[in-house]
Amino acid sequence: MIVADKKPIEEIIEFVKDRERILVAGCNECVTVCEAGGKKEVGILASALRMYFKKQGRDVKVDEVTLERQCDHEYLEEIAGTVGNYDAIVSIACGVGIQFMAEEYPKMPVYPGVNTCFMGATEYRGLWVERCQGCGQCVLGQTAAVCPVARCAKRVFNGPCGGSTNGKCEISKETDCAWQLIVDRLKTLGKMDEYEKLFPIKDWSTDRAGGPRKVVREDVQQ
Amino acid sequence: MRLDYPSNVKVIRVPCTGKVDVQHMLRAFEKGADGVCAIGCLEGDCHFNSGNLRARKRVEQVQKILDTIGIGGERAQMYNLSSAEAPLFVKHTQNMYEKIKELGPNPLKLAKAKAA
Incomplete structure (x- = not known):
């Protein structure tokens, strides 16, 4: 929401x-x-x-x-x-x-x-947290459903970076390191081999930098 | 125990102070109340666990809003007591009465009288 x-x-x-x-x-x-x-x-x-x-x-x-x-x-x-x-x-x-x-x-x-x-979710009543930045090219399939775009301060795709300490981000001790979460979850899922995979460079043209965006679906248009 | 409390205090019974919302308190001021106090059970003793704690936070919200719009946050208060403490209820209502007497009537009524 x-x-x-x-x-x-x-x-x-x-x-x-x-x-x-x-x-x-x-x-x-x-x-x-x-x-x-x-x-x-x-x-x-x-x-x-x-x-x-x-x-x-x-x-x-x-x-x-x-x-x-x-x-x-x-x-x-x-x-x-x-x-x-x-x-x-x-x-x-x-x-x-x-x-x-x-x-x-x-x-x-x-x-x-x-x-x-x-765009975020209710962690509990009174605490809402960011989970998506609408980058237009979802990578959650490759990152164990933890978003490095929304949850990593640097938006890195090859993390964790050197600022990750005890699972927390260097920007704040209250902020989880997104890449620590990704690695933890990959381990839980028994899919650590996916961490080794190389992915093509992310297409940022669908992100906000290209100006206001549109989704056009002619199949549902009247 | 037939105790007297100030006769201009109007008691509105609710099942729990947790039922009292910011809107209810603001509406009371809008309708001309000079002060509103929520009197709940002792903290830690709420039958619904956290109703009185929620009420306190809501009273604080109301105080903030009243300060912002120039009505005065002090006109909203939260008190706690056990249902067996009738003398304390009287004391709190008297405190409120004194406080309001000091502050004067709801500024909305004064503004209305001035305009008329």
């Missing part, structure tokens, strides 16, 4: 302080799971904004909505009938949802209410 973190309320207030009718829009997917942009967080942010404006003596309308997803036009269309009642939207979906909201409603100012961080 996409992991996001709440933006400080001060920052959001700065975006919308001159507005009169605000819609706080959440998303029922990833940001709900990482407790940054779901229905509950919509309620908290909207309540805080309402109180802020009331304290200023201003009667600002702050409404709440939580869409099934903000990264799909069909769900964004659900608010087409009411969106005209507002002069700003604070979206607390991920960066994708926020942009899609803005694309769906070109005349509506849309502001982010979260900082979108990475």
Whole structure:
């Protein structure tokens, strides 16, 4: 899932302080799971904004909505009938949802209410960790399903490097060495011979360096 | 034990303080409450293991939000006691009452009165 973190309320207030009718829009997917942009967080942010404006003596309308997803036009269309009642939207979906909201409603100012961080998973409640960088050319099949792109600070493909000590990375004692994890897992699987295999140079053209990417699937297009 | 606690304290019963969410407390302030205190079981004594610990963290979140928007974080408090400690309940509510009296009414009410 996409992991996001709440933006400080001060920052959001700065975006919308001159507005009169605000819609706080959440998303029922990833940001709900990482407790940054779901229905509950919509309620908290909207309540805080309402109180802020009331304290200023201003009667600002702050409404709440939580869409099934903000990264799909069909769900964004659900608010087409009411969106005209507002002069700003604070979206607390991920960066994708926020942009899609803005694309769906070109005349509506849309502001982010979260900082979108990475693609990751819930280690336990309150700890989300990065697991994928979407490099576009998955190597997990060769690395015992541990990603050296996302989990190795240097993204090395021939690790571990000299900075690996007692299974930890030199950048932090709390960060596991991805290559130590790979070797440990290969041992567990009895496939250490795979560690010896040479792989062709990774094709980085599918990574972010080539600019915004697309996946085109003509077979499923209508 | 017929003890008196301040008459303007409104008690809302919940099965566990773990049921009290940030939203509930904020909504109370939005509706004009001058202060909100969550009173849970003693730490380590929660029937549901960690309900009161969660409540404390949520109260802290509320305090942070209230400070940010200028309402004042002190208006939200968390207290712990055992269900057999009625005198302590009275003491906590009186403490809260005194604290709120010192802080004055909810600034939202003042802003509303000013606007009218």
